[in-house]
Amino acid sequence: xxxxxxxxxLIPVLSVVLxxxxxxVIMLVFGYNxxxxxxxxxxxxxxxxxxxxxxxxxxxPYILSGLAVAFALRSGLLNIGVEGQVFVGWLASVxxxxxxxxxxxxxxxxAILAAAAAGAFWGFIPGLLKAKLGVHEVIVTIMMNxxxxxxxxAIVRNFLSEEGDRTENIAETASLQxxxxxxxxxxxxxxxxxxxxxFMALVMWFVLNRTTRGFELRAVGFNQHASKYAxxxxxxxxxxxxxxxxxxxxxxxxMEGLGTFGFMxxxxxxxxxxxxxxxxxxLGANTAVGVVFxxxxxxxxxxxxxxxxxxxxxxxxxxxxxxxxxxxFVASSYMIRWVILRFKKEGK
Amino acid sequence: MNYVIEMLNIRKEFxxxxxxxxxxxxxxxxxxxxxxxxxxxxxxxxxxVLFGLYQPERGEIKVRGEKANITDPNIxxxxxxxxxxxxxxxxxxxxxxxxxxxxxxPKRGATVDIRQAEQEVAELSERYGxxxxxxxxxxxxxxxxxxxVEILKTLYRGADILIFDEPTAVLxxxxxxxxxxxxxxxxxxxxxxxxxxxxLKEIMEVCDRCTVIxxxxxxxTVEVSKTNPTELASLMVGREVNFSTEKTPAQPKxxxxxxKDLVVKDARGVEMVKGLNLEVKAGEIVxxxxxxxxxxxxxxxxxxxxxxxxxxxxxxxxxxxTNLTPRKVSQSGVSHIPQDRHKFGLVLDFPIGENMVLQxxxxxxxxxxxxxxxxNIYKKAESLIKEYDVRTPDAYxxxxxxxxxxxxxxxxxREVDRSPDLIIAAQPTRGLDVGAIEFIHKKLIEERDxxxxxxxxxxxxxxxxxxxDRIGVMFDGRIIADVKPEETNEQELGLLMAGNADKxxxxx
Numbered sequence: 038x039x040x041x042x043x044x045x046x047l048i049p050v051l052s053v054v055l056x057x058x059x060x061x062v063i064m065l066v067f068g069y070n071x072x073x074x075x076x077x078x079x080x081x082x083x084x085x086x087x088x089x090x091x092x093x094x095x096x097x098p099y100i101l102s103g104l105a106v107a108f109a110l111r112s113g114l115l116n117i118g119v120e121g122q123v124f125v126g127w128l129a130s131v132x133x134x135x136x137x138x139x140x141x142x143x144x145x146x147x148a149i150l151a152a153a154a155a156g157a158f159w160g161f162i163p164g165l166l167k168a169k170l171g172v173h174e175v176i177v178t179i180m181m182n183x184x185x186x187x188x189x190x191a192i193v194r195n196f197l198s199e200e201g202d203r204t205e206n207i208a209e210t211a212s213l214q215x216x217x218x219x220x221x222x223x224x225x226x227x228x229x230x231x232x233x234x235x236f237m238a239l240v241m242w243f244v245l246n247r248t249t250r251g252f253e254l255r256a257v258g259f260n261q262h263a264s265k266y267a268x269x270x271x272x273x274x275x276x277x278x279x280x281x282x283x284x285x286x287x288x289x290x291x292m293e294g295l296g297t298f299g300f301m302x303x304x305x306x307x308x309x310x311x312x313x314x315x316x317x318x319x320l321g322a323n324t325a326v327g328v329v330f331x332x333x334x335x336x337x338x339x340x341x342x343x344x345x346x347x348x349x350x351x352x353x354x355x356x357x358x359x360x361x362x363x364x365x366f367v368a369s370s371y372m373i374r375w376v377i378l379r380f381k382k383e384g385k
Numbered sequence: 386m387n388y389v390i391e392m393l394n395i396r397k398e399f400x401x402x403x404x405x406x407x408x409x410x411x412x413x414x415x416x417x418x419x420x421x422x423x424x425x426x427x428x429x430x431x432x433x434v435l436f437g438l439y440q441p442e443r444g445e446i447k448v449r450g451e452k453a454n455i456t457d458p459n460i461x462x463x464x465x466x467x468x469x470x471x472x473x474x475x476x477x478x479x480x481x482x483x484x485x486x487x488x489x490x491p492k493r494g495a496t497v498d499i500r501q502a503e504q505e506v507a508e509l510s511e512r513y514g515x516x517x518x519x520x521x522x523x524x525x526x527x528x529x530x531x532x533x534v535e536i537l538k539t540l541y542r543g544a545d546i547l548i549f550d551e552p553t554a555v556l557x558x559x560x561x562x563x564x565x566x567x568x569x570x571x572x573x574x575x576x577x578x579x580x581x582x583x584x585l586k587e588i589m590e591v592c593d594r595c596t597v598i599x600x601x602x603x604x605x606t607v608e609v610s611k612t613n614p615t616e617l618a619s620l621m622v623g624r625e626v627n628f629s630t631e632k633t634p635a636q637p638k639x640x641x642x643x644x645k646d647l648v649v650k651d652a653r654g655v656e657m658v659k660g661l662n663l664e665v666k667a668g669e670i671v672x673x674x675x676x677x678x679x680x681x682x683x684x685x686x687x688x689x690x691x692x693x694x695x696x697x698x699x700x701x702x703x704x705x706x707t708n709l710t711p712r713k714v715s716q717s718g719v720s721h722i723p724q725d726r727h728k729f730g731l732v733l734d735f736p737i738g739e740n741m742v743l744q745x746x747x748x749x750x751x752x753x754x755x756x757x758x759x760x761n762i763y764k765k766a767e768s769l770i771k772e773y774d775v776r777t778p779d780a781y782x783x784x785x786x787x788x789x790x791x792x793x794x795x796x797x798x799r800e801v802d803r804s805p806d807l808i809i810a811a812q813p814t815r816g817l818d819v820g821a822i823e824f825i826h827k828k829l830i831e832e833r834d835x836x837x838x839x840x841x842x843x844x845x846x847x848x849x850x851x852x853x854d855r856i857g858v859m860f861d862g863r864i865i866a867d868v869k870p871e872e873t874n875e876q877e878l879g880l881l882m883a884g885n886a887d888k889x890x891x892x893x
Contacts, residue, residue, distance in 0.1 A: 247756055247757050247759075248752075248755050248756055248757060249746055249747045249752045249755050249756075249757060250755060251757075252739070252746050252757060255732075255735070256732050256735065256743070259732045259733070259734045259735065260728075260731075260732045260733065260734075262728045262729050263728070263729050263730065263731060263732050263743065264732070265691060265711060266689075266691065266711060266721070266723060266729040266730070266743075267711070267743040267744045268710065268711045268712025268713075268715055268744055269712075270710075
């Protein structure tokens with residue numbers, strides 16, 4: 038009745054439904070009307086063209102950071118450093134965006150590539166340490182997140198501005214922003230990066246599933262001994278997985294630098310784009326398609342939540358709880374699997 | 386008749402297959418009853434039905450003459466049914482006693498009364514001659530001892546019907562002998578034992594009766610004293626089985642593999658291969674006999690490039706392959722059937738089809754300019770699956786889902802199909818049933834007859850004696866004797882394996 042594939046799709050879907058239901062219960066308990074709460078959430082994400090544009094804008098970096106985490110996980114590595122790789126990507130894209138004077142056909146690709154390269158470099162270091170010295174990538178990437186955060190702040194303050202809190206705006210020729218898209222959505226911050234994000238999802242699927250390189254990466258991810266036996270270089274593939282993952286994360290940073298903001302400012306803390314990427318990858322079962330859907334869901338929740346206090350008087354924090362619950366249900370998929378199998382038995 | 390367990394006309398279906406069909410198993414009190422069948426015949430399914438993990442579609446179970454409805458393992462436990470699993474379920478860092486009482490700890494107030502538990506364990510251990518130290522940590526004791534802890538676990542919970550799931554697969558010959566003694570003393574104390582196995586020797590040695598199942602069907606129950614291994618084997622496989630592998634005399638030609646003064650260290654930096662010399666010629670099978678741990682694994686890892694050699698040389702034809710990467714070695718014409726098929730031979734989470742091109746995925750026609758050609762890969766996989774009789778629903782099934790024998794057949798298909806000059810087969814039939822063993826032996830001899838060199842490593846003397854044209858006895862990192870199987874016997878080999886090279890020298 039249920040194939041394995043169906044169960045793999047059912048688990049995230051049921052997790053989302055359960056998460057939303059639990060959110061409704063919590064709203065009831067605290068005396069809010071869940072129907073108007075969710076209506077406000079929906080309106081906040083899709084209510085008019087502006088909200089829709091903002092939702093898409095939020096989804097864009099989520100897709101890329103989700104792909105970054107998923108790509109590493111498929112290669113057997115837990116890249117907690119996506120957050121830091123987003124930072125260095127953002128910084129690199131803005132630096133190229135403000136420092137060069139080039140025609141758009143060169144400037145924009147150069148800025149995007151710089152972001153990918155910076156992220157890749159930030160992934161290369163933990164990859165190298167893991168491959169050569171066996172240092173666990175989680176430890177290194179966590180530390181590198183802090184290095185990225187504070188170095189970016191220092192660079193923005195001392196080199197990319199005159200002791201200010203933000204850089205100047207990037208040149209028009211490096212911008213992903215679009216007057217046309219903006220006008221269509223009542224001047225939301227939606228930008229062309231969305232197309233790049235979707236394209237990169239396709240790239241990830243193709244690389245992992247259709248190339249010999251992806252075959253090696255997945256093999257190393259599942260079983261290093263067998264990979265070595267089969268003549269693959271385990272170390273090389275570990276480094277490469279982190280580099281590619283970092284490049285995806287760097288692109289997520291470029292979305293913010295070249296698309297949403299057009300500058301970089303000093304941050305008091307993390308953006309959470311990278312950390313949310315872990316949740317996106319988890320919910321998307323580490324597949325390219327799954328990540329796109331999961332990123333959409335998270336984008337909708339984040340943007341829709343902004344409308345909840347004004348329209349229904351429900352605090353935005355509630356959405357954080359719902360997101361946490363969804364992740365909880367995905368993580369405890371064993372429970373859901375058990376329920377599905379029970380139904381399966383009774384259905385017979 | 387006084388049966389402790391009766392499973393009558395059991396039928397268990399899974400989507401698409403009937404795992405058990407009309408199987409009847411009746412165990413008398415105080416007997417050792419063998420449950421015999423090939424890998425995947427449905428032995429484990431039947432035992433899982435008895436243990437309450439599966440519900441049968443048809444048939445009934447009686448325990449001590451009374452109808453029992455075993456819907457979960459706790460019920461099985463309370464009926465006195467205990468299972469000694471093949472893969473131990475022990476906490477490494479806990480002591481023997483802690484593992485045994487885990488889940489039903491004797492309490493004193495809110496704390497575990499470990500002293501009383503230790504005493505009980507010691508008593509049980511003594512009563513059945515298990516000789517287990519209750520205070521030892523699991524990680525410090527041998528595999529054989531760990532198995533005894535599993536036995537104690539069931540006894541501690543009051544089991545008097547014990548199911549042993551292929552208990553000898555992980556044991557050394559000495560440990561097997563001790564286990565047999567333990568089983569005999571258990572029976573003497575009034576316990577009944579069901580022994581799941583496909584090793585005929587063991588059945589002949591310890592069992593009273595034997596129930597055979599084949600492809601999910603109950604074939605029948607025989608008195609062990611009134612049968613012989615040949616009859617059991619043909620009942621199990623459904624046709625005549627050849628025990629001594631038929632082969633024509635070898636016709637060795639030029640030397641393919643030659644190893645000179647090879648020195649290899651293991652992961653701890655200890656020298657395991659100490660100046661070894663070995664030659665394998667085209668058209669012969671050279672068997673390496675020896676007790677595990679005398680450098681055999683390191684030797685093979687050095688030839689295949691998985692481990693660096695410190696000194697000496699390895700030549701294939703006239704080309705040096707010393708310290709080449711595994712890929713270069715395999716490109717030079719070496720195939721390797723690894724000792725541990727789960728760790729090295731397969732990526733268990735890959736489909737069987739992708740496993741079939743694990744070394745060749747980057748070559749034409751499986752890929753072009755770095756892009757995989759899945760159509761060609763699966764076409765190849767399907768033809769190998771057919772040729773090597775790998776039983777799998779399809780080529781897209783994960784390797785993990787296949788039985789051990791079929792996983793091994795897939796590996797052998799993959800390795801032989803590359804048309805190598807040298808095939809290294811390390812324990813190629815470990816844990817397999819007679820049908821699969823026969824098939825694999827036949828394939829290796831076929832390859833020999835095609836003019837390939839075969840280097841066989843096995844800890845089973847029978848296998849080395851049957852298959853090899855020449856036997857090199859390995860002891861303490863060297864080949865200390867080179868004998869012909871027809872000119873030697875198990876006693877002599879045993880002495881040589883223990884390091885008694887003088888005997889051979891004295892002959893000359």
